[in-house]
Amino acid sequence: MTFADDMSDDENWTGGFYELCLVLGAADDDNVDRALRSLWRAVGVQGCHVRRADGTGFAEVELGVAALHEHGHLRGTLTLPSGARVVCGGFLSRYESVDTLELYLPLGALARADRRIGGYPFDESSGVKSLTWRSALDRWLADVALAVYGDVPFHRALIGFEIDEDRDIAANRRYAAVLMSCVDGLEYRPADA
Template sequence: MRIADDMNDDENWTGGFYELCLVLGAADDANVDRALSCLWRVADVQGCHGLRGDGTGFAAVDLGVAALHEHGHLRGTLTLPSGARVVCGGFLSRYEGLDTLELYLPLGALARVDRRIGGYPFDESSGVESLTWRSALDRWLADIAIAVYGEVPYHRALIGFEIDEDHGISGDQRYAAVLRPSPDGMEYRPANT
């Protein structure tokens, strides 16, 4: 039986990542630590594991920025709104003095719990048709982002497949969902393509 929350099943980690990216701002380990703790709690991520140095599975580690720096990626499991449990991970990208904290869901695990995902984003139903499953997932991730913002403000959040900062979110055609602070709270602009 294939189980989508088995961290040791390599197939769960295939296909790329569907991500929630929090653009935190200037590099600051203390801020990353607060955001990571909040993100893990709000998303109800169970466990915190790093890849063993010899590459033979995962070892439990203390959740925190130090573990991010040591292991690169932290991994756990979470429950999707559908009730299905899947593996997940997180990592920090620090580029040109800007911190971006990411929570990701591997498509290999997601495809095991939702057949609509198929070969996204590389199959024939990866365009607008994919919004049938992406919209609900995006909204759930947006709610997580909004809750994190209430405790640890950040510059913006992006949701989608392997988001590279603002790539793919400008103009009217957005393959990524975007959240930005506004005077009335977080403004959510869903993906539309």
């Protein structure tokens, strides 16, 4: 039997990533540290692990921005709203002095937890059909983002498969869900493609 929350099962890490990207703003390690801790808490990640340098599994590390800088990716497990447990990970992207903190759910693990996911985004049930499962996942991740925003305000959040911000949110059809700043905080705009 296979388990979607087995970190040592390489199949769980395949297929690309379904992501929650928090665009934090100007590079600031203290802000990243607070956002990372808030994100892990809000989504209920258990553990903070990194791949061992010799490739023999995982080692536990202390959650924090220092671990992100030293190891790149942090990994753990979480429980989806369906009750299924899956592996997850996080990393920091610092590009042109802008920090983006990302939580990712590997599609290999998600597909083991929910058969509807299949070969998303490359099979016949992708696109608009995939909104049958993506809408609930997106809304849950949006609620996680809102919880983090209450602790550490950020510029915007994006939710979807391997987000390319320019392509995914600027087009007539959105492949990613978006939380954008508005007068009252954040406005949720669901994916529609």
